[in-house]
Structure formats: C-alpha cells, structure tokens
Amino acid sequence: MKLSIASAFRKSVAAAAVAAVMAPLGALAWEPTKTVEFIVPAGTGGGADQMARMIQGIIQKNNLMNQSLVVINKSGGAGAEGFLDVKGSANNPHKIIISLSNLFTTPLATGVPFKWDDMTPVSMLALDEFVLWVNAKAPYDDVKGFLAAMAAAPADAPFKMGGTGSKQEDQIITAAIEQKTGKKFIYVPYKGGGDVAAQLVGGHVTASVNNPIEAVSQWRAGELKPLCVFDEQRLPYKEPVTAKMSWGDIPTCKEAGLDIEYLMLRGIFMPPKATKEQVEYFVNLFKKVRETPEWKEFMQKGAFNTTALTGPEYTAWLGKAAATHKTLMENAGFVAK
Amino acid sequence: MEALSSLIGGFSVLADPMNIVYMFVGITLGVLIGVLPGLGGANGVAILLPLTFSMTPVSAIIMLSSIYWGALFGGAITSILFNIPGEPWSVATTFDGHPMAQKGKAGEALTGAFTGSFIGAFFAVLLITFLAPVIAKFALQFGPAEFFAVYLLTFCSFVGMGKEPPFKVIAAMMLGFALAAVGIDTVTGQLRMTFGSVELLRGFDFLVAVIGLFGVGEILLTMEEGLAFKGKSASINARVVFQTWAKLPKYWVGCLRSAIVGCWMGVTPGGATPASFMSYGLAKKFSKNGRNFGKGELEGVVMPEVAAHAAGTSALLPMLTLGIPGSPTAAVLLGGLLIWGLQPGPLLFVEQKDFVWGLIASIYLGNIAGLIVVLTTVPIFAAILRIPFSVIAPIILVICAVGAYTVHNAGLDIAVMLIFGVIGYLFKKLNYPLAPLVLALVLGDMAESSFRQAMLVSQGNLSIFWSNPLVGSIVTLALVMLFWPIIGAVMQRLRPGGEKPAAAE
Amino acid sequence: MTDHAHGDHATDSTEKTVTNRTMDVVVALAFMGLAAVVMSDSWRIGARWASDGPEAGYFPFYVGLLMFIASAGTLATALFTKHPDLGNFVDRSQLKSVMQVLVPTCIYVGLIFVLGIYLASAIFIAFFMWWLGKYPIAKIIPVSIGVPLMLFMMFEVWFLVPLPKGPLETALGY
Numbered sequence A: 001m002k003l004s005i006a007s008a009f010r011k012s013v014a015a016a017a018v019a020a021v022m023a024p025l026g027a028l029a030w031e032p033t034k035t036v037e038f039i040v041p042a043g044t045g046g047g048a049d050q051m052a053r054m055i056q057g058i059i060q061k062n063n064l065m066n067q068s069l070v071v072i073n074k075s076g077g078a079g080a081e082g083f084l085d086v087k088g089s090a091n092n093p094h095k096i097i098i099s100l101s102n103l104f105t106t107p108l109a110t111g112v113p114f115k116w117d118d119m120t121p122v123s124m125l126a127l128d129e130f131v132l133w134v135n136a137k138a139p140y141d142d143v144k145g146f147l148a149a150m151a152a153a154p155a156d157a158p159f160k161m162g163g164t165g166s167k168q169e170d171q172i173i174t175a176a177i178e179q180k181t182g183k184k185f186i187y188v189p190y191k192g193g194g195d196v197a198a199q200l201v202g203g204h205v206t207a208s209v210n211n212p213i214e215a216v217s218q219w220r221a222g223e224l225k226p227l228c229v230f231d232e233q234r235l236p237y238k239e240p241v242t243a244k245m246s247w248g249d250i251p252t253c254k255e256a257g258l259d260i261e262y263l264m265l266r267g268i269f270m271p272p273k274a275t276k277e278q279v280e281y282f283v284n285l286f287k288k289v290r291e292t293p294e295w296k297e298f299m300q301k302g303a304f305n306t307t308a309l310t311g312p313e314y315t316a317w318l319g320k321a322a323a324t325h326k327t328l329m330e331n332a333g334f335v336a337k
Numbered sequence B: 001m002e003a004l005s006s007l008i009g010g011f012s013v014l015a016d017p018m019n020i021v022y023m024f025v026g027i028t029l030g031v032l033i034g035v036l037p038g039l040g041g042a043n044g045v046a047i048l049l050p051l052t053f054s055m056t057p058v059s060a061i062i063m064l065s066s067i068y069w070g071a072l073f074g075g076a077i078t079s080i081l082f083n084i085p086g087e088p089w090s091v092a093t094t095f096d097g098h099p100m101a102q103k104g105k106a107g108e109a110l111t112g113a114f115t116g117s118f119i120g121a122f123f124a125v126l127l128i129t130f131l132a133p134v135i136a137k138f139a140l141q142f143g144p145a146e147f148f149a150v151y152l153l154t155f156c157s158f159v160g161m162g163k164e165p166p167f168k169v170i171a172a173m174m175l176g177f178a179l180a181a182v183g184i185d186t187v188t189g190q191l192r193m194t195f196g197s198v199e200l201l202r203g204f205d206f207l208v209a210v211i212g213l214f215g216v217g218e219i220l221l222t223m224e225e226g227l228a229f230k231g232k233s234a235s236i237n238a239r240v241v242f243q244t245w246a247k248l249p250k251y252w253v254g255c256l257r258s259a260i261v262g263c264w265m266g267v268t269p270g271g272a273t274p275a276s277f278m279s280y281g282l283a284k285k286f287s288k289n290g291r292n293f294g295k296g297e298l299e300g301v302v303m304p305e306v307a308a309h310a311a312g313t314s315a316l317l318p319m320l321t322l323g324i325p326g327s328p329t330a331a332v333l334l335g336g337l338l339i340w341g342l343q344p345g346p347l348l349f350v351e352q353k354d355f356v357w358g359l360i361a362s363i364y365l366g367n368i369a370g371l372i373v374v375l376t377t378v379p380i381f382a383a384i385l386r387i388p389f390s391v392i393a394p395i396i397l398v399i400c401a402v403g404a405y406t407v408h409n410a411g412l413d414i415a416v417m418l419i420f421g422v423i424g425y426l427f428k429k430l431n432y433p434l435a436p437l438v439l440a441l442v443l444g445d446m447a448e449s450s451f452r453q454a455m456l457v458s459q460g461n462l463s464i465f466w467s468n469p470l471v472g473s474i475v476t477l478a479l480v481m482l483f484w485p486i487i488g489a490v491m492q493r494l495r496p497g498g499e500k501p502a503a504a505e
Numbered sequence C: 001m002t003d004h005a006h007g008d009h010a011t012d013s014t015e016k017t018v019t020n021r022t023m024d025v026v027v028a029l030a031f032m033g034l035a036a037v038v039m040s041d042s043w044r045i046g047a048r049w050a051s052d053g054p055e056a057g058y059f060p061f062y063v064g065l066l067m068f069i070a071s072a073g074t075l076a077t078a079l080f081t082k083h084p085d086l087g088n089f090v091d092r093s094q095l096k097s098v099m100q101v102l103v104p105t106c107i108y109v110g111l112i113f114v115l116g117i118y119l120a121s122a123i124f125i126a127f128f129m130w131w132l133g134k135y136p137i138a139k140i141i142p143v144s145i146g147v148p149l150m151l152f153m154m155f156e157v158w159f160l161v162p163l164p165k166g167p168l169e170t171a172l173g174y
Helices: A002-025 A049-063 A080-088 A102-110 A144-150 A171-182 A193-201 A212-220 A276-291 A293-301 A309-333 B003-011 B016-037 B041-054 B058-084 B087-101 B106-140 B143-156 B166-181 B206-223 B239-267 B272-286 B298-314 B315-320 B328-339 B353-384 B389-408 B414-431 B434-456 B462-466 B471-482 B484-494 C020-045 C059-078 C091-115 C116-133 C137-158 C167-171
Strands: A036-040 A068-071 A095-099 A120-128 A131-136 A160-164 A186-190 A224-229 A264-270
Touching: A036 A080, A036 B106, A036 B328, A049 A068, A049 A095, A049 A131, A049 A276, A049 A293, A049 B041, A049 B328, A068 B041, A068 B484, A080 A095, A080 A102, A080 A293, A095 C116, A102 A264, A120 A276, A120 A309, A131 A144, A131 A193, A131 A212, A144 A224, A171 A186, A171 A193, A171 A309, A186 A193, A186 B434, A193 A212, A193 A224, A193 A309, A193 B106, A193 B315, A212 A224, A224 B058, A264 A276, A276 A293, B003 B106, B016 B041, B016 B058, B016 B353, B016 B434, B041 B328, B041 B471, B058 B087, B058 B106, B058 B206, B058 B298, B058 B328, B058 B353, B058 B414, B087 B206, B087 B272, B087 B434, B106 B239, B106 B315, B106 B353, B106 C020, B143 B272, B143 B434, B143 B462, B166 C020, B166 C059, B206 B298, B206 B389, B206 B414, B206 B434, B206 C091, B239 B272, B239 B298, B239 B353, B272 B298, B272 B434, B298 B315, B315 B328, B315 B353, B389 B414, B389 C091, B389 C116, B389 C137, B414 C020, B414 C091, B434 B462, B471 B484, C020 C059, C091 C116, C116 C137, C116 C167
Parallel strands: A036 A068, A036 A095, A160 A186
Antiparallel strands: A095 A264, A120 A264, A131 A224
C-alpha cells in the first residue's frame, strides 16, 4: 500500500506544481485535473478487464500520467451499462472506456440505444485475433478435413461450437461459418473464454473460436490444435509456441478454404463533446503506453494484431466495422425486433 | 514423493523475507476487504493487481493470493457480529453465527469460523499438493449437464427444512429466482424484465440484496426491540479461543464432509458460495444437533466456513492446471498470471516450478499467518459489540451503503439495498424465510444457464441428465436429498425398535 | 423465524396499528401483482419449450406462475382460516422506533445523490448520535468526521475505488 500512498502524495504535489505553472498560461495543453475513470464494459477477469488493468499498471509503473487512473467495471446488459454511462457523461474529460465488439453487437442484439458515434473515438490499441480450435484428438488436421467431417455429421448430431456470450463475436463467426458452408452448428454460449477452452478439452463441444491467449496453454500442452486464423494474413509471430509450430504457422482461414475474416476491436473512447486538446492528451498517453516493452510483450504473448489507428483513420475504420457487424448480425438473424 | 521435494523447494522460495512481508500485508488487506461488504475478494485483488506490476511473479501471486485468504477469513466477521455477510460465501455463516453473537457468544463463533476456515484451507491445499493432476482430469468431465446437476444438488440439500408455512417458502424462493432472471439472458442475449430501464440492465446483485435483507433488516428489527444489541455483556478474553478449540474435535465427521464438498465445488468449479450453502444444508440434515440449527449452534458456523474456504482454496487448482477460474477471485488472479507473462495451463507445473510451488507453499504459510492474524483480532471485534447502538448503527448503515455501491459502482444500488432492508424486516415479521430467497438469487442464474446449455447440447432431450454415470449419480443423489425427510422417516419406521419419528414441526 | 408474541399487545387499543392478517393479505397481493408482471414480460419474450430447449422466458414464466399460486394460497389461508391471526403486526411505539431509523436512513440515501457519500455520511452519523444517542458535541464530532475520513482514505487514496462524490469534494479537487 505504501506504493500507492507515496505515489498519490507525489501526484498531488505534481498536480499542484502543474496547476501553478498552468494558471498564467491558460489552457495551452489539456491535462487531467483529477482521477480519470477507466470504464470496462465487461466483468472482472475477462479480456478487456485484463487489458485495462495492464494499462493501469503500465501507466503507474512508468509514471505516464500526473493523475491516477482507476478501472471501473460496468458490465450490466452485456456492457450496455458502461457505454450508456459514457454516452451520458458529455463534457466530462475524466472518463474513458475500453471497447470490445459489444460496442457494435449489444445495441443490435438488445435494442439498447447507443452507437459508436455517440462517443468520441480516441485511439485503437490493438485488434484481437480469433482462431478456429478443435480437440487435439480430432481426426482432422486442417480446415478441409474439419469442413468435410462437419458436412458428414448426421443431422441429429451436428457439430457443437462453444463460445463466449450470446449474439456476440463468437456467435457471429459461428453464423458466418454456417452461411459459408450451409451446415448448422449447435452454438453453446458460456461465460468466459477459459471455460470454453476447458469444455473443448473435455470434449463437451466440437470446436471453438477462442482468442489466442485463451487457448494457448492447452495448445502447448497438446490438448487443442488450431486450424486457421480469421485474419487476412498470417500472424507475424515467428517464435515457436509448441515444439513444431509458431503463431505464424497457422494458415489464414481464407487460404485454408474458409473465406471469413473477423477481428475484435480493442479501442478507447471518450464521452461526447470532448475537445481536441483532451482527445490529443489521451492519444499521446496511449501512444506512450504502446511503446513500453511491457505492452509489446503482452501483445506478443496474446498474439494480438498490433494495428493502431487514431484520428480520421480510426473513425473510418469504426464506420466500416459498424456496417460489417450490421450485415453479419442481420444475416444471422441476431437483430432485436 | 516428488510432490514433497517440490514443496520443500517451494518453501525455500519463501525464505526471502520480502515475500513474508508481502504475505502479511496481503492477509491484513484481505481481512479488511473481507470485512467491508461489497468490496469482495475479486474486486480487492483486481484493484491491487496493477500494484504488483513491478514485483516478481512469485511475490505478486503471494501477495494477491494472501489477500484472497484474508478475504475468505474476514467475510465471517461482519456476518457474525452484525448479520451482514461481508462476502457472498459467508451468508450461510450468518444463520447461526449471528444468533450466537446475540447470545453473547461472539468470541466463540468467531473462533469457530476462523478455525473452520483454516481446516478447510488446509484440506484443500493438501489436495493441491498431492493430487493436482488427477483432480484436474476430474474437472474436465464436467459439462453443462454436470454443472446443472451440481446446482440441483445444492438446492436439494438445502431445501426441505424450516418451519415456515410452505406457501411462504415457495413464494420467497420464487422471488429469488425472479430477481435472478432480471437483466440480460446469457443464453439468448435477450433482455428480461428490464422494462426499458437502464438501471435494471445490471439485474439484482446477490450482495446488494443480502446487505439489505440481512444487514439493514437486522437494524430495523433491533430498533423495534429497543435500542440494544443483545450480547453486550459478553465476557471476552483470550481463553475463549482455547475453549472453542476444545469443542471442535467432536465435529470431525462434519468437517471432513464439508471439506470434501468444498474441494469438489472449488475444483469443478461451482464456487465457494454454493459450497457453503450445501455444507450447511447437509450438516443440518445429518447432525445430531440439526434441529437447533439457526438458533446459534457452533457447528452451523464451522461447517459452511470449512466448505467455503476449502472451495476458495481449491479453486486455484483448475486455474493453475486448466486455465479455468474456479471462483471470481481466481478469474482475476488468472488475469494476473497473464499480465506477469505466465501462461496458466497444463505446462505451468512443469515450466514454472518455482512459481507454482512457491505459491503452494505460501498457501500453507499464508493460512497459518491468516489464522494467527484473525484470532488475535477476536477480542477486538467482539468488543465492537459493546459500542452503544446509537453510535454503531449509523456506522453500520454507512458501511452498508458503501458496500452496496461498490458491488457495481452504481448509486441506485444503495436505494435498492434500502428497499431490500424493508423487505427483510417485513419478511421476518410475517414469517417468510430469507434463506431460500437468497439461495435462489445466488444460484438461479447459474442453474438456469447450465440447464439451458445442456438442453442446447442435447437438443431438448432431458435424458442427458442420466446420460453418463457421473451426471446420473449426482442427479440421483440430489433427488435422495430432496426426499430425505421422507426416506429418513421410512427407514426409521422399518428399523425394528427404532424411535418413532418426531412429529413434524 | 421471529418468536415475538405479538398477540399479547393486541388488547392495548392505543398501540394498535394493523393486524398480522391484514399485512399477510397485503404482502400476498403484492406478491401476486409482481408475479403477474413477471409472467407477462416472460410471455412477451417467449416462454415455450422450443426444439432446442426452453426459451428465454420459459423459467421466469413458471417461476412467476408458482409465485402467483403460492401467494394465492397464502391469501386464501389468511382470509378463510378459522383462527385468523388478529394479533397486532407492530405496536405503535415499536413502529415509531423503526421509523426513527428508517426515515433518517431514507433521507441519508437521498442525500448521497446530492452531497456525495462522505459528507452525507458525516451528517447522518452526527444526526443519529445527537438525536437518538443524545451525545455531547465533543463526542459527535470526532466520530462523525473520523469515519467518513477513514473511508475516504481507504477507498479514494489506497484502493483507488471512487465512491459517489458531491460539490465539497469537487471543490477540494477530487
């Protein structure tokens, strides 16, 4: 606890100093004047929560902010609670939110009124990959074999796909595979990615589309095997993960004969009506975070796609992603009436 | 005896004095977090996770897991003293713990709870040390149908007791189920009973309800009976610890049963809260003193605590070996592992020997340290009861409000807590039982979603619940538990010379 | 669970409020109303058993139905029993004591939204000690300021958990 007290004291001294310097200069460059709340629209322990707390740790360790950053989970209604909170906090620059795909899926699936452009986009941090996993004991080793076995499965015992949540990213990919192949899965929703991976090891489901970090340990232990990655190109990580393979050796689904791409946004937003200076401050802050060795190591361990966008490119990406989600969700029949 | 030599290696990791310091800091913080309702182990660990960023992984996990042990110990304190469960798993502790405090036996109840916790933890850590790989395989057998069977068993071992009118028992339990269903449906992603309200999106949290029903409700009842906590005159001295210890050995069968229930629920993972309820229910059914449960029976305090702490501790096992968290706190610790650059899973025991065995060794030491820390506080906490009501009551209400807020960082939850307080008061006066309501609220959601997952897997075929020996035997056991009062009566009737079954109360 | 013998007081007419039977009826009716709401909303989202198991509203619907039936049972028992419990639900003096806590607590919860939790807690503790405890100011001040201050240190400074704050904290820069 000493750490935090000491740093709080240092920060208040620093804040006083900053205030003293800033006073005559006016609002030249904006800096937070009090604790910044970092909203996570998901529960504790999930992927978004991990990333948020990781960022909090990096900022604290490297002293990247003059004020403290506190992580707050608002997971109600598949994250709707968190997004609505930010949407309703116009003109409050001391609040940021990390998003996952539920930014696009929740309003469509539940009809709760919020959209990505209700908030101020700050910066994309990374994109999370999805990999098609099967049990290591499965008789097929590639997508072709998987699809053939799926087509040959009897109608009363179709393949079971385990995934996180309902009408969210995992089920969207499942629906996309169904549309491409014309065969149905039974989609079984679980609470978290770790549960899904364990259920796949235990043979309770046939396949999953876990994020790399959720299933990597089971892969290394020879209990699961990856078939393909839902990205347009292979992952850039060449370090061996198992004795024979690295992340880069997993073929893309497209080259393996299943033309589907899906990436999950890990990005930062601010409440509406944030000024240019305020957005700039956070853009710079996250730029510094991304340059730390801790962040780079985290990206590699989790085999993230490290694309990072800001400004108009980010906005354009969001617009495109929102449209894609709308089409995918409509085709799958996931949109609330 | 490879495990033993590895364990000795683990203890050598602890020889670093800084690690011992972290352990004590963690335990103390954990007890504090456990005492504050709302700020649970999971929140506490998550909040302090970024702080551990600059430590070595071993030191970090020792500190964070010590917070967890502290929280597991600390949850019982407010349950016993003020009828406010500090943690979800200490709800069952209030059933007998608070009546004991009212009778002036707060010291005894606290000692029993802490010692029970320690016994549970010790049993669980022995299991982790020697049987980790075997147990991990067992956990993999659990699919949705098996999970549902476990929740069913928890229910069945708990219901069928109490002397309230059956109509009221059913109504209260259904209220719990209905409240649990509010919010987003995990299986279809539909909103249920939110009526377009943003505040209802997050549903009714078990802890908020419990703080209101038990904590605030208790204060209102105390007011009605005239401004005093009974048990004010409790004599408190250090000897109470040894006097209580002398009573514990005769409960060894119950302790063993509770520890097994706890380990099972921690590993599979069902969680510490169901474990504590199931253990309390079983103890009530099978103990000689079962009839007196709810009136302040030491056994009724010890059993749920043994199970809760055993479950909480063994929840680390699936986290380390499979990467699946056995409890919310374990989920956050799991995130911690990833942040420190470790990958939980089958290879962790092979590749990170120092880390794993350092952690296991710290569970032994941490729980001993925890027991010492909390036992020394028994006289202090018991002395709180001597503070006059007009001073302690507003402070308790303030802490309840803070607790209700911190569960979801939601202001409206404070108002919800107050409403539950009034409901708690009305229910007690009108003879509606609170326990079935609370149990339904905590298990309803999990039981329903695992049932429906099982139905998805089997395409609506109920025979999945008897499709293999594991799920079949749990379901059968659950049904036996449900009809136990009848079975017990029949068996007694059949036994020649058996006593006549006591008239129903 | 309660073992107070309310019947004893029933004779004292000044203490009379409502009978246990009336309260039983009121609460049972409230239960039935709630059950109706639960059932109607569950029916709306689908409460049938589909080909792949129960729909989202299936369980809540039957939960509502059971709640309705059980409460109807309670209602019938209370209305048609031969030995109605006409004992006093709560004595007037008892009700007064309960209200002495409940009303300030309600105001306190309201104040949290206006003043933030720290200031509201200080006022609440001070009021309670002064009104019910009749303590001298010298004892009230340290407790009523000390407790919120300790909470502030613990939550805002150590644990970095923000609690609801009001104008005072904003003025102080939090």
